[in-house]
Amino acid sequence: MKTTVKGNIMASIDELILRNTNPFDNIYPTNFWHKQDNSESTIDYIHQEAFVIIETLLNQVSQDSRTRTVLIHGNTGSGKTYLLSRLKRQLNYKACCVHIPPFPQRDSIWRRILRYTVDSLVQVVENNQSSVLLLWLSTIKQDVSKDTRLDFWRSDKQKFINKLKEIYKQVNIYDPDVFFGVLYELNNLEVDNLAGKYLRGDNLSEESLQKIGVEKSINTETTARENLANFSKIMADIQPIIICFDQIESIARLPNGSIDLDILFQVNAKIREENQNCLIIISISTHSWEQNKYQIEQSYKDTINQTIELRNISLAQAELLLGSRLHSLHQQADTQPISPIYPLNRQLLETTFTTGRTNLRDVLIYARNVYKAYKEWLAKDDKSDHFSLSKKNQNKKDEYLEFLSYFKVKWREEFSQIQKQITQVSQLSSPELIQFLQEVLLALQIEKVTNPLFIRTKYASYSLSYELQDKSEIVGVVWAEDPNITSFFHVMEACRKTLEKNPSLKLSLIRGESLGNPKSQAYKLYKEIFIGSHHRYITTDLNSVHYLATYHNFVRNAREGDLVIGSKIISLKNLQSLIYTTKILHNCLLLQELGVVKKAHDLATQTNGNNEPTMFKPMNEKNVWKESKDYIFNLIITQHCLSRKVLLKKACNNFPGLKKLQLDGLIQQLCWENKIKVIDSKASPESQLICLFPKK
Secondary structure, eight states, rough: OOOOOOOOOOOOOHHHHHHSTTTTTTTSEEEEEEEEOOOOOTTTTTTTTHHHHHHHHHHHHHOOOOEEEEEEEEESSSSSSHHHHHHHHTTTTTTTTEOOOOSSSGHHHHHHHHHHHHHHSOOOOOOOSSOHHHHHHHHHHHHHHTTTTSSTSSSSSHHHHHHHHHHTTTTTSSSSHHHHHHHHTTTTTTTTTHHHHHHHHOOOOHHHHHHHHSSSOSHHHHHHHHHHHHHHHHHOOOOOOOEEOGGGSSOOOOSSHHHHHHHHHHHHHHHHOOOOOEEEEEEEHHHHHHGGGGGOOHHHTOOOOOOEOOOEEHHHHHHHHHHHHHHHHHHTTTSOOEEEEEESOHHHHHHHTSSEEEHHHHHHHHHHHHHHHHHHHHTOOOHHHOOOOOOOOOHHHHHHHHHHHHHHHHHHHHHHHHHHHHSSSSGGOOOHHHHHHHHHHHHTEEEEESSSSSSSSSGGGEHHHHHHHHOOOOEEEEEEEOOOOOHHHHHHHHHHHHHHHHHHOEEEOOOOSOOTTTTTTHHHHHHHHHSSOOOOEEEHHHHHHHHHHHHHHHHHHHHOOEEEEEEHHHHHHHHHHHHHHHHTTTTHHHHHHHHHHHHHHHGGGBBOOOOOOOOOOOOHHHHHHHHHHHHHHHHHHHHSEHHHHHHHHHHHHOOTTTTHHHHHHHHHHHHTTTEEOOOOOTTTTGOEEEEEEOOO
């Protein structure tokens, strides 16, 4: 087996297959809306008719600014995610694309839509140095400074506000002085971050509000809806807004357990009524649509301009899809393979998919299995036999251990993406954080998880309760991240009233924001409840949020039937079982503090006898080393063999806090432990191939 390349000599396609990861391991990119994979070229022929319909509707919105709605449905695996990814990639230059994650409660939908819309409006799009909104605002400010007709004694900010009020006097902007005033601050480097947080609906502190010149935050559904309408009106002069709702299986549920589809279509109708310049896309599985569409009022159904059903693709389209995944690898080969889908071929596809059609997920899983089998055949020392797809005799224990390795690799890679996306806890709202925690508690088989704990308060969605595993007591959890101290006071009031009704309840407050001035009523109430009592205050740590958010992404994909690990489609029940058996969440410090997983001695937290704020130590260095070493080993298990260069690149991407030399040392440790081995150790490190150490 030839495994080395000297200098810049190109390798054969088989050598490249041995050195690289399986391009079909990630069936669907779980973070497709945040980061596009440019290594996979877009296939225009897949769901092209649906794409053309949607682009035509978008062009109509651009022309007349009238909001329209399109419903996309298809069977699980039909390619809804692929189509949405393509829309984001190819229409981003002429529309602001907004992805609205599933809403956990119906009482905070508008604030959720506003939050993610503003995040998208101020996001720097690909190949630009600034967002479209910020570029437009800069142009307005320049026009104001050049306009000598404006009153010279007014401030630049007031001139800017007056200019925009004049431009939009015909479209009825809600609270224009405040709205345009905060838009002005988006171009002020001293307070632009606060201005963005205000516009997305964060409940800011009184001090922060003063800095941007407003009295109160956007903290009701009505004001959130009105501000969303404001954005749609000013964006009519810039470009349309695509608002996408998908992963509908994770939206709020009705008392009978069915998804609350009616409230989603109520929201759709209201956006169409009040907002200009929007294209609304609702993506749902055919099964869910057929099962739940009867709960929707007919008047709301009538707001759908176009319904698109995604059907199976042809084998010719499947070939193009597989070829797009393999293109980069083929381009590196010294000689181009005969088939653009090598090591697969059209005959294999026709033999497997006898009807001549298939869905995207099934053909990608099949390609993954063929590629994996071919790579393992290539790695054999004796290849006297020809490659065939005959099922190898792998015992169930080895098969399960390999599956666990796939799961751990996928978890780590998703966790790394979450770390890049969520850099501050404030990016998430308190209801979102409580939802994440609730999902984790259910996976850990915690009993009597109830959401909410609070009743008859606007802060109910900040709370939940559960029973400790030893059934010794009921624990209430309040997660309050609003910086506004008045809001924090009301949360503390809700805690006090709840404890009056249930004195035996043990309460845990999670908060990373300030507790307020010691003289404030909020702090005094906090002190009364949490200092010198069995109730606890835990400061939020970002790493724990990453654990919860990673699991939340897995949950959403599992509910949709889109979670594929190895070649297995994982249901939510299967996922919960995996989380429980692998104990993959046990290093989460927050869960240790809450007592739902065992606290490791070396992860103990600093505390004092007064039960004052618990401060987490930095993430234990031992854990980072262990996790990175486990990742390297599990990656080799899933890929059978890899070049040292590719292995290090993958490890560096997923553990950016460790240096390349440190990670290379972990590879050497695994070699000393006879877990992996280096083929041709005399070759240069970049040319070495690493595989599993053979079993005795």
